[in-house]
Amino acid sequence: MSDYLPTAPYRGTRDFLPAEMSVRQQVFGRLYEVAESRGFLRYDGPVLESAEIYEAKSGREIADLQLYTLTDRGGRRLALRPEMTPSVARIIAGNASTLQFPVRWYCHVNCHRYERPQRGRVREHWQINADIFGSDSVNADIEILGVVHDMMAAVGATRDMYVLRANDRVLLEAILTRIVGIPEERVRDVSGLIDRWEKAPRDQVRADAAELGLDDAQFDRLEAALKAGEDVLPELPADVLERSNLAAIMRSDAKDLVTYDPLIVRAFEYYTSTVFEVFDRDPANNRSLFGGGRYDDLTGLFSGQRIPGVGFGMGDVTLFDFLGTHGLLPEPRPEADVAVIPVSDDLLAPARGVATDLRKAGWRATTPIEVRKLGKEIARADKAGARAIVIIGPAEWAEGNVTVRDMASGDQRTVPAESAARAVSDLADHP
RNA sequence: GUGGGUGUAGCUCAGCUGGCAGAGCACCAGGUUGUGGUCCUGGGGGUCGCGGGUUCGAACCCCGUCACUCACCCCA
Numbered sequence: 164m165s166d167y168l169p170t171a172p173y174r175g176t177r178d179f180l181p182a183e184m185s186v187r188q189q190v191f192g193r194l195y196e197v198a199e200s201r202g203f204l205r206y207d208g209p210v211l212e213s214a215e216i217y218e219a220k221s222g223r224e225i226a227d228l229q230l231y232t233l234t235d236r237g238g239r240r241l242a243l244r245p246e247m248t249p250s251v252a253r254i255i256a257g258n259a260s261t262l263q264f265p266v267r268w269y270c271h272v273n274c275h276r277y278e279r280p281q282r283g284r285v286r287e288h289w290q291i292n293a294d295i296f297g298s299d300s301v302n303a304d305i306e307i308l309g310v311v312h313d314m315m316a317a318v319g320a321t322r323d324m325y326v327l328r329a330n331d332r333v334l335l336e337a338i339l340t341r342i343v344g345i346p347e348e349r350v351r352d353v354s355g356l357i358d359r360w361e362k363a364p365r366d367q368v369r370a371d372a373a374e375l376g377l378d379d380a381q382f383d384r385l386e387a388a389l390k391a392g393e394d395v396l397p398e399l400p401a402d403v404l405e406r407s408n409l410a411a412i413m414r415s416d417a418k419d420l421v422t423y424d425p426l427i428v429r430a431f432e433y434y435t436s437t438v439f440e441v442f443d444r445d446p447a448n449n450r451s452l453f454g455g456g457r458y459d460d461l462t463g464l465f466s467g468q469r470i471p472g473v474g475f476g477m478g479d480v481t482l483f484d485f486l487g488t489h490g491l492l493p494e495p496r497p498e499a500d501v502a503v504i505p506v507s508d509d510l511l512a513p514a515r516g517v518a519t520d521l522r523k524a525g526w527r528a529t530t531p532i533e534v535r536k537l538g539k540e541i542a543r544a545d546k547a548g549a550r551a552i553v554i555i556g557p558a559e560w561a562e563g564n565v566t567v568r569d570m571a572s573g574d575q576r577t578v579p580a581e582s583a584a585r586a587v588s589d590l591a592d593h594p
Numbered sequence: 595g596u597g598g599g600u601g602u603a604g605c606u607c608a609g610c611u612g613g614c615a616g617a618g619c620a621c622c623a624g625g626u627u628g629u630g631g632u633c634c635u636g637g638g639g640g641u642c643g644c645g646g647g648u649u650c651g652a653a654c655c656c657c658g659u660c661a662c663u664c665a666c667c668c669c670a
Contacts, residue, residue, distance in 0.1 A: 174661075229669085246670080274670090279595085281664065288670075359668090430669065440670090453670060478670045506628055539623095541630040556628055570630075 175278075175286025185495040187479070190486065191271060193317040194291050194477070198269040201310060203293055206268050208250045210275075214242040216249040219464055229276040243275035247292040247476060248433070248461065255296045255472070256465035264297025264470070267306070274478075283450060283481050290453075294474025296462075301411040303473050304437050304457060308412075308420040311441065311455075311475060318482075319491040325452065328424035329439035331409035332456075335425065337399050343385045349375060351432075353385075358428040360389065389425045408437050408457060427454075435459040437473065448488040453477040497548020499529045501587055504540045505555040514555045517565060517583050521553070524584035545570060551587050 172178050179187060198205070214232050231243040244250055247270060255262070270292050280286060293310050295303040308327065315325060335354060339345045345353055352375050360368060372382045388395045396410065404410045412421060421439065429438045440454035455475020462470040486492045501521050505514040514530045521528035529547075531540055537554065544552050554566040559577055567586040568575035578586045 169661090171661080276669085278669080279667095280662085284669070290670075362667095451670070476670070481670060504629095536626095537628050538626075538630070543630085545630045552630090554628075558628090566629090568629075573630085575629085 173286075175280040177285065177287070182495040186493055187483075189493045189496070190318055190483075191291070191479075194314050195269075195271070197310060197313045197317045198291075198293055201267065201306070201313070203267040203269040203310070206251070206254065206270050207272065208247075208254055208270070210243055210273065211241050212244050212250055212253075214240040216253060216464060217242060217245060229278050231275050231277055244272070245276045246274055246431075247272055247290065248294070248431070248458065248472075248474070249464070251292065251294055251296075251474075252458075252461040252470075252472065253465050255470055256462040256468070259462075259466065259468055259470060262297070265303060266296050267293075268296070269293040283484055285480055288478045288480045290476045290478040292474060292476045294472055296470050296472045298473075299459070299471050301408045301415070304408045304412060305415070305417045305420065307455065307473050307475060308417070308439070311439075311477075312420060314477065315441070318486060320485070320489065323444065324489055325441055325444055325485070326422055327420065327439055327441050328427045329409055329412075329421035329437060330423070330425055330427040331407045331437050332428075332434055333403060333407040333436050334396070334399065334409065335428065337403040338388050338395060338425065339385075341400065341403075342388050342395070342398060343377070343381050345377070345381070353377070354428050357389065357426055358430065360426050392425070393423050395425070406436075412437075429454055429456060431456075431458075433458040433461045439475070443485050443488065445488050448484055450481065450484075452481045452485050497550075498527075499544075499547060499549055500526045501528045501551050501553060502540065502544035502547065502549045503528055503530050503553045503555065504537060504544065505531070505534055506537055506557065508534050510555045510557065510560060513560055513580070514553075517553055517555065517580055520581070521584050521587065524588065526584065526587060541568075551590050553583050553587070 195205070214230065217230055230245055233241050235241055251268065251270070255266070255268075271289065272292070273287055273289050275287050277286060278284060291314075293307065295306060308329075311327060312322075332354075335357070336350050339350050339353055340347060343353075353372075356368065356371055356375060359371075363371075369382055372385070377385065388398075393413070396404065396413075409421070409423070412418065413423060427438055427440050429440065434456040436457040436459065438454070438456035441452045443450055443452055453476060455473070457471070457473040459469075459471035461472060462468070483492070501518075503514045503518040503521065505511045511530065511534060518528040518530050529544075529549075531543075534540075541552060550570055552568050552570060554568060554575075556566065559565055560580075563580055564577050565580050565583050566575050566577050567583060567590070569590045576586065
């Protein structure tokens with residue numbers, strides 16, 4: 164009769180052991196560098212938020228079904244954040260008076276959604292968010308799209324591996340109301356239909372459309388407009404094209420950043436203009452990796468000051484699936500560069516001194532926690548990935564010397580203890 | 595929420611018609627008391643996912659349940 168608690172992490176959450184953590188650190192480190200290189204500043208915030216901030220604008224699916232909620236001892240209804248955008252909008256709105264707009268911010272946070280785990284989807288994921296607040300300019304959209312492409316490049320992706328599909332809700336709404344002839348109040352429902360366009364059989368889509376009040380002629384016009392690609396744009400009124408940031412991008416020299424796709428809708432209700440999604444082009448992982456867009460009213464939940472925003476969230480689960488599919492995952496970093504191994508207990512103190520010298524020279528150096536047979540410690544150092552070891556034995560130490568051994572070749576030489584770091588560096592320079 | 599697949603050692607898995615719970619790798623030790631990778635020898639490790647049922651006897655059959663996984667729905 165055993166009453167041990169389970170060691171597996173809670174369903175849909177993950178432990179990250181050192182080897183995997185090392186891979187993650189390397190990948191995310193490159194993403195941080197991209198953000199920092201463009202002047203984006205890192206921020207952070209609480210994982211717990213008032214539940215209301217998601218119920219207003221995130222979308223029915225998330226608020227009703229996927230939100231982890233709880234009530235605190237004061238009776239406040241709280242939620243684990245399912246995404247970061249409402250949080251950052253809150254932080255921006257609350258600190259607007261101290262900020263110099265436009266601001267460029269990024270973060271790397273965990274988010275929770277209660278749903279059934281499967282490929283590309285878990286209950287706790289980590290995502291990079293990058294946003295620009297306080298500008299309506301198309302330059303903000305272009306900057307965000309630039310970050311996306313730079314980040315993909317930084318993890319080793321080339322443009323043939325993925326496609327950035329973009330749409331604009333201004334264009335979408337105009338197509339629906341002015342070309343197809345759908346009343347304003349149905350735009351949202353029909354948008355949801357378009358979101359499912361590629362995923363459901365055509366007859367199913369037609370039936371759903373009929374249920375939303377579209378007659379056959381309207382459905383045909385909608386289908387034709389969606390298939391027309393960029394050719395539909397000249398049919399739209401000038402004032403619509405003027406209000407659309409995406410239309411402006413497509414007229415500019417930043418056109419290559421996006422592929423116009425009228426089927427991109429995205430579920431978050433708060434998007435107001437540009438929306439985009441990055442897709443893996445590999446058929447083995449043919450899915451949406453992440454996305455973002457422009458949300459010009461979200462800070463309106465928190466204050467009367469109008470602060471438009473544009474940004475994206477890049478989740479780790481789909482990103483790492485992408486990297487794995489394309490063979491872009493880096494190797495875990497070894498435990499240390501050099502292991503300093505004393506032959507007996509009484510030589511551990513000198514070993515610590517040599518290790519300190521090595522660290523001052525920039526090497527990651529270890530000494531054993533428990534002194535074992537030399538062969539055992541060499542084997543351990545080998546498995547830990549050390550490129551060199553320094554052996555501290557009584558005969559050499561009596562002369563003030565140590566033995567430096569190259570792990571790849573097995574060559575070793577005895578040098579004065581104070582030259583150990585230099586000897587290791589020589590090995591590294593002349594492998 | 596719907597449907598399929600899979601649960602046996604740390605990992606990958608085998609286990610026939612129900613009859614003593616196994617292999618490879620990994621780990622630890624010894625061969626070699628100061629030298630890793632190769633080799634040899636030995637060793638530690640198991641609620642067979644969990645609960646119930648059938649049976650003289652269940653890893654195996656039946657029922658339930660949980661977990662993992664894939665697809666759908668939806669979504670990042």
